[in-house]
Amino acid sequence: MDATGLSFLIASPTKALCDRPVLSRELPVLSRMAMRQWLLEDLRIDPEGLVQLNLDEIHQCQASGYKRRQLGTLLKVIAPLQQELG
Numbered sequence: 001m002d003a004t005g006l007s008f009l010i011a012s013p014t015k016a017l018c019d020r021p022v023l024s025r026e027l028p029v030l031s032r033m034a035m036r037q038w039l040l041e042d043l044r045i046d047p048e049g050l051v052q053l054n055l056d057e058i059h060q061c062q063a064s065g066y067k068r069r070q071l072g073t074l075l076k077v078i079a080p081l082q083q084e085l086g
Helices: 013-023 032-042 055-063 068-085
Strands: none
Touching: 013 055, 013 068, 032 068, 055 068
């Protein structure tokens, strides 16, 4: 609850990232290369920040059934980056 008495939820960084493709109507199914570009150039996410993301949370978002292909591609891009940078 904030100072005005309103309550709100704050998503984890991983969940917030999962929400982007789910809530973006204009985002098509992306190739791995296009997803990497979307993350690093369009969203301007620091590659080091991707190491901190929770892959299990992305799997849970994908299991919800919305934008499964985009979230699957997201996993295929983030997992190798985590191994490379972690």
